[in-house]
Amino acid sequence: MIKIKYCGNCNPDVNPKDVKKALETFFTEIPREDTSIMVNGCSRACLTKRKSVEEVKGKVIFVSSKDVVRRER
Amino acid sequence: MPLMTSSEYIESLRKQKKRIFLAGEMIENYVDHPIIRPSINACAMTYELSHKPEHEELLTAISSLTGKKINRFTHLHQNTEDLIKKVKMQRLLGQKTGCCFQRCVGFDGFNAVDSVTFEMDQELGTEYNKRFRAYLEYVQENDLVVDGAMTDTKGDRRLAPSEQQDPDQFVHVVERKPNGIVVRGAKAHQTGAINSHEILVMPTQTMREADKDYAVSFAVPADAKGILYIYGRQSCDTRRLEEGDIDVGNAMFGGQEALIVFNDVFVPWERVFMCGEYQYSGALVERFAGYHRQSYGGCKSGVGDVLIGAAQAISKIQGIEKASHVKDKLVEMTHLNETIYACGVACSAEGRPTASGTYLIDLMLANVCKLHVTHLPYLISRLAQDVAGGLVVTLPGEQDFKNPEIRQYLEKYYRSATSYSTEDRCRMQRLIENLTLGMGAVGYLTESLHGAGSPQAQKIMIGRLANFDYKAGLAEELAGIKSSAKSE
Numbered sequence: 001m002i003k004i005k006y007c008g009n010c011n012p013d014v015n016p017k018d019v020k021k022a023l024e025t026f027f028t029e030i031p032r033e034d035t036s037i038m039v040n041g042c043s044r045a046c047l048t049k050r051k052s053v054e055e056v057k058g059k060v061i062f063v064s065s066k067d068v069v070r071r072e073r
Numbered sequence: 074m075p076l077m078t079s080s081e082y083i084e085s086l087r088k089q090k091k092r093i094f095l096a097g098e099m100i101e102n103y104v105d106h107p108i109i110r111p112s113i114n115a116c117a118m119t120y121e122l123s124h125k126p127e128h129e130e131l132l133t134a135i136s137s138l139t140g141k142k143i144n145r146f147t148h149l150h151q152n153t154e155d156l157i158k159k160v161k162m163q164r165l166l167g168q169k170t171g172c173c174f175q176r177c178v179g180f181d182g183f184n185a186v187d188s189v190t191f192e193m194d195q196e197l198g199t200e201y202n203k204r205f206r207a208y209l210e211y212v213q214e215n216d217l218v219v220d221g222a223m224t225d226t227k228g229d230r231r232l233a234p235s236e237q238q239d240p241d242q243f244v245h246v247v248e249r250k251p252n253g254i255v256v257r258g259a260k261a262h263q264t265g266a267i268n269s270h271e272i273l274v275m276p277t278q279t280m281r282e283a284d285k286d287y288a289v290s291f292a293v294p295a296d297a298k299g300i301l302y303i304y305g306r307q308s309c310d311t312r313r314l315e316e317g318d319i320d321v322g323n324a325m326f327g328g329q330e331a332l333i334v335f336n337d338v339f340v341p342w343e344r345v346f347m348c349g350e351y352q353y354s355g356a357l358v359e360r361f362a363g364y365h366r367q368s369y370g371g372c373k374s375g376v377g378d379v380l381i382g383a384a385q386a387i388s389k390i391q392g393i394e395k396a397s398h399v400k401d402k403l404v405e406m407t408h409l410n411e412t413i414y415a416c417g418v419a420c421s422a423e424g425r426p427t428a429s430g431t432y433l434i435d436l437m438l439a440n441v442c443k444l445h446v447t448h449l450p451y452l453i454s455r456l457a458q459d460v461a462g463g464l465v466v467t468l469p470g471e472q473d474f475k476n477p478e479i480r481q482y483l484e485k486y487y488r489s490a491t492s493y494s495t496e497d498r499c500r501m502q503r504l505i506e507n508l509t510l511g512m513g514a515v516g517y518l519t520e521s522l523h524g525a526g527s528p529q530a531q532k533i534m535i536g537r538l539a540n541f542d543y544k545a546g547l548a549e550e551l552a553g554i555k556s557s558a559k560s561e
Contacts, residue, residue, distance in 0.1 A: 008131030010161035011168070011378070016127040046161070047130070050154060 002027045003036040005047065005056075012041030014065040022068050035059040039068060075141050076133070077216040078124060079117035086113065086268065089296040093267055093331075095304040103267060107313045109304070112329035115170040116218060116268045119146055122169065131162040137430070138210050146176045147213040149187055150432040156421035160371035164414060167375020171508065173328035173516035175218075175265025177372065181364035182221030182273045183209055184431055186290060189357045190346050191429030201346045202429065208292055208344060212271065220269035220295065222260040222333060223361060225277040234280065234287040244274060244335055245286045246348060253341040254348060256289065260333045264524070267302050267331055269295045274335075276347070279355035288354040290347035291340040299338035305330040309511040317471040319499055322507025328516040359534070360433060363420075365525035366443030367434045370417015373446050376517050377410035377453055380508050384460040387501045391462065392490045402456045409449045416442030437538045444531040450521045454509040461505045468502050 004023055009016040019039060027037070036056050038047045040063070047053060048062050077085065086104050093100045095108065103109050123132040123144050134148040134155065135141070150156050159180075166174045187209070190201035212219055225234075228242030237243070244258030256274075266272065273292045280288040293300070307328075309321075318324035347353060385403055388394040420438035427433050458465055468487070474480055474496070487495045507513040522528070 004126070006127040006130060008129075008158065008161060008165070009127050010131060010165040020127055046157075 002033070005036060005038050005053075007038075007040050007045075007047040009041040009065075012065055013043070014041070014069050016041065016065070019065045019068050026068075035061060038062045040064050075143050075214060075216060076123050077120050077144075079121040082117050082120045082216075082218070083113060085270065089270065089294075091267065091296045092301040093304060094302065096306075100304075108310055109267065109329065111172075111313070111323070111325060111327035112175065112265070113268050115172050115174045115326040115328065116176055116265055118166055118170050118326070119144065119174055119176045119218075120216070122165070128165060131158050131165060134158075136210075136213050138206060139213065141213070143213045144216050146180045146218075147183065147209070147216065148180075149209070149430075150184055150424070151430070152432055153422055153424045156367070156424045156432055156434055157418055160367065160414070160417040160421055163368055163371025163417075164375040164378070167372045168378045169375075170326040171323050171376055171379040171504070172326045172513055173264060173372065173520060174326075175268055175329060177368045178221035178223075178264055178365065179219030179269065179271075179273055180221075181361055181368060182219065182223075182275060183212075184364055184433075185357055185361035186273065186275065186346055188360060188427035188429045188431045188433060189353055191427070191431075192356070193347070193350055193353050195428065197350065199350075204343050205346045208346075215270075217270040218265065218268060219271040219273050219292070220263055220266040220333075221361065221365075222263055222266070222272050222274045223277050223358070224261050224263075226259050226261050226332075227277070234284045236283075243277065243284075243287045244289065246289050247286075247337065249348075250339075253339055254289070254291070254345055256291065256335050256338050256340060258335050260335075262305070262523075263302075263331050263333050264520070265329055266295070266333050267304070267329060271295055272297075272300070272333065275357055275361055276354040278358055280351040282351055285349040285351045288347055288349055288351035289345075290357065291345045293338060293340055293344065297338055299336045301334045301336065303332040303334070305332070307512045307515045309507075312511075315472070319471040319496070319503055322503035322505075322511055323513055327512050328520070330515070359436070362526050362530070362534075363434055363436045363439045366439040366446075366531065367417055367420050369446040369521065369525060370413050370415075370420070370442040373450055373517065373521055374410050374414035374417065376508065376513075377406070377413065377450060380453060380457050380505070380517070381406045381410060383501055383505050383508070384457045387461050387498075387505060390490055390493045390498050390501055393460075399460055402460055406453045406456045409453050413442065413445055413449055416445055436534065440531040440534040440538070443525055444528060444535065446521045447528040447531070448522075450517050454514070454518060457505050458509055461502060464498075465502050465506050466510070468499060468506075471499070474499070 040047050093103050122128040134145045136143045137149050137151050190205050194202045225243040228237045234243035241258045246254050247257045248255035272295050275290045276288050312321045388399045393399050420434040423435035424432045484495050508517050
């Protein structure tokens, strides 16, 4: 299953529950073990800026919660 | 057990045998007491969110002591990113609970005690930091809640601790033994003390040599022999004893304060982190206060989010959401709330490492943050009440809605937008009442005013750090002043 990491969602633009549900549905259909999805809850994109993300192995895709929910619709 | 679940936390409290007095009576089962339980639920949220994938980035950290994954509330900040994450975590928890979740005081105490004891050991050759880190490792491994206890009762404010007629007005050492010390005194306004596993005591102010018995820092189990708690009353607290869940406004969550009495409590040396080194008491107070003033930028903005949301919701329920003045008020509330948050983030981003490696916030910006917090939540509350209307204080009680004779009138005359029930309207009004007048206002308003130090304490610090002469020099340079009295 694809690895999904969330920024922490302190003040998200979209309800994190909706984002989680959409991601789980989407990546059940397209499993990729070599890729990590980094989900930012708002435009501040904290996860994109965090040093710890640099250590993640494999391919890394950054998305925003809004993108995830828009994709589901 | 590096990460407890919320239910494990609640069960762990049952194992403690604390002596708690509420409304004149000793409470045997405090965990299930209707007045106390909401405050336990709020603290339990710090555990619950640590297990949620969408929040773990904020709620957990990798321990600098053990390399293990721990709850962030037991972490020593290792960089400015940690400091910022702390504020974000606090905002999130404020949003989820709508109240004080009580675990920050211990968190702030850890970081302050760590850096100060490290410097004491370097300069005095003591072993306080070694002891403290061993203690903190125990806290991290067991994922404990620790009450950071600073505020003494202080007696006559004109007098130093050693000058008080009653020497117990400040917590102090009454006996030194080969295996430890005996302490006496009390700590007031202790947020979450009853929901804590441990108490970390710190001196309340800068001490002089004559007050060295009062320069004491230590940790004890919260149910140690000689400790008792007297629960603080909150506005409208007995509503929690009534049937129903509407009139309390926030049925699930609440804050908590208590007076802790230390009646000759024994503390073994391995849990003593300062004992007589009065020269370091000021630094400990200043750093703890700084961290805690940063905290308010997170937690209060989170509760502010709830109140802004309540104002938006009640405007929809009452059919005024499209009125331009309502939108303007919601924007103003948001501007005020984000100002608090911005200060919390700013003092974190400008943090620096101390000698121990633990990061400290920028003290100037942390004090500015807290000074804003002493009044902006009052302005936000005023706007929320403005949007809500007078019903926030005139609404009949939940029991009235159950009376068959008058229920029809209440349902009829308190109905507003048809897409919402009368009960929906009552629930939202009660939440606004809770946050601005009731039990929630204890945390959102008065705690904002006095918690982590009253406004004057922040003004003193800001004045001390402001470097007015430097600013005067800037002005004099631009004004072309060249006299010998010019500021340096």
